[in-house]
Amino acid sequence: MAKKKKKIVILFAGGTCLLDKQGHVLTIKDKIDIDNWLQQMPELNILADIKPILISGEDETITPHIWEKIALAILDNFVDADGFVVVTKIDQVVETSLALDFMLQHFQKTIIVTSSHISGTSFVDKKEIINTLRSKFGGLGLRANLINALQIADQALPGPAIMFGSRLIPANTAIYQQAGDINPLASLDGSYWGKVDFGVNVKSGLAYSSRKSNIYRKIAADILVLEDLPGVPWSLDKEQLSKYKAIFIKVKPFQALDIDKQKQIGQWKKPVVLYNQQAVTGIKGAIAISSCTEQAAIVKTMWAAAHHAKLLDFKVAMQQNIIGEFIN
Secondary structure (H helix, E strand, O other), X not given: OOOOOOEEEEEXXXXXXXXXXXXXXXXXXXXXXXXXXXXOOOHHHHHOEEEEEEEEOOOOOOOHHHHHHHHHHHHHOOOXXXXXXXXXXXXXXXXXXXXXXXXXEOOOXXXXXXXXXXXXOOOHHHHHXXXXXXXXXXXXXXXXXXXXXXHHOOOOOOOOEEEEOOEEEEHHHEEXXXXXXXXXXXXXXXXXXXXXXXXXXXXXXXXXXXXXXXXXXXXXXXXXXXXXXXXXXXXXXXXXXXXXOEEEEEOOOOOOOOHHHHHHHHHHOOOEEEEOOOOOOOOOOOEEEOXXXXXXXXXXXXXXXXXXXXXXXXXXXXXXXXXXXXXO
């Protein structure tokens, strides 16, 4: 008896730039583009029974609302799918994987996020990088990334992961590095769940989380992100602050905030997060966060602000190691 093909749901949210046989760049801007786009890679249907779902077109901006739509589509297809692959823009691939990690905590199906090396449908300013990628990789990288993602989308992983270049990277440790390289993404602590070498070699011993799944359908968009410069005052009035559910401030390591700024935070009566990857000097009225990636800290702040309106609840959530984001 022939082995039943796995059923993989592919969700498209940008990042779909692909070279056809004539060297033209194809993207998915609308549902009508999907069939022709998939026909460029007939090998995908050999690997899996594919269900494509359009979340957003190539030129649409990736917002928290898009992340919510992706999470909802995954939940709607949970029973029938063996796994999920999300294609999104290269400059949002880390944030998208983290958003899904925080919204679908300890999820019992694998979610792989991937992308093309370039995004958008304006190619005038991308000719040089397209030619470079064509000569180095024979394309824009998405074909290989997608094939590798489909191969492992039904294997049990502890959480969402990014398949890009030669690496399978856990969402909670993923960081951006040199653009244009075969591996523009890396892991903060140097650990990977798999590497590509004549196929994808997935690390042994990986499994779904044994903890109960926690599902959240919302993630806050209204977070103000500041980068503090010592000696340079903040000019934020009440009207500006009222637009945001939380304030995220990137600070210098081992350096306390100016006294005037500490007083400002005490007056805000709003969730405030101070972040530096190395270390943060804590102050009254703010939550100090370190030992995680910047992207993880920001997305976590968005998630916590969406679901914990009370300051104490927000603080407790931010200090918990929700998805393994705190790296020892």
